[in-house]
Amino acid sequence: MTTETLTAPLLDKTKYGPWAVVAGASEGTGAEFAREIARSGINLLLIARRQGPLDALAEELRRDHGVEARTLSVDLNAEDAARRIIEAASDIEVGFYVANAGAGQGGTTFLDTPMQTVRDLIARNILVTIAACQHFGRAMQARGRGGIVLMGSGAGLGGQPGVAVYSGVKGFVLNLAESLWSELRGAGIDVIGIAAPVMDTPMLRATHGAIEFPGMFAAGDVVRNTLRRLTDGPCYVYSLEGTEAESERQTKVRRDRVLAVEAFSKSFFKGD
Secondary structure (H helix, E strand, O other): OOOOOOOOOOOOHHHHOOEEEEEOOOOHHHHHHHHHHHHOOOEEEEEEOOHHHHHHHHHHHHHHHOOOEEEEEOOOOOOOHHHHHHHHOOOOOEEEEEEOOOOOOOOOOHHHOOHHHHHHHHHHHHHHHHHHHHHHHHHHHHHOOEEEEEEOOHHHHOOOOOOHHHHHHHHHHHHHHHHHHHHHHHHOEEEEEEEOOOEEOHHHHHHHOOOOOOOOEEHHHHHHHHHHOOOOOOEEEOOOOOOHHHHHHHHHHHHHHHHHHHHHHHHHOOOO
16 A cells, blocks of 8 residues: 655644654654654654664654654663663653564464564563553653553454464553553543554565565554544554455444443442
8 A cells, every 4th residue: 555645743742742752663663653753743762673773763853853863772672671761761751652663473383483582572562561651651641641552463363373472462462552541541641552454664575575465554654544543542453354444343343342341340340
């Protein structure tokens, strides 16, 4: 699908600024998030493992959008990754957090998956995401404003052979986003989780070469759709069928379920 023409900025910097943090920002979807956020006049802390691409993106954002841009080179699989992210943002007011890192390569059965691969997937998709959402979410709650984006995958909608652990952690990401949306929307914090489609990114090309996938999306289009839907929450599902109507239907089913469970929980725990 072709990238659409840019229009007005998609974020209100008075609600989501003055700073945003993007984890997994060096290329692809993360870099597109950074560009859209900067276009809204919000400063950025860019996080990824490779320093070179981070520096190039930061310079682009300063030049094209006049924002401040910092970088932090950190391996999100490392035990101290969350601590380093929090320390790097200790002197800035973060009103927007994007958890974008977490891609995994498929084609390996569960029994053949090395435990180090499992640990890495859990670390960057679950442990770092939880720590960052708790830290930045508490500050947003105190201010009564903010936004959180958790980028998941269609693999998280159900079991998928060849990527069993990746499917599991991405299911966690989507469920976490829906839970946070329910808990935080009354506090002025917008949360959305994305069951993302196959996207044309440098990582995909490095893994699969020039192969074309049916219904493949441009990363920028997915990012802009995410930001437009941010105030709706709690998720957006890109259906396997690839039609907008089916995506909307599946998104509504999940939203209705969250609202139903929320109402039940309030009634069930009413006397506690």
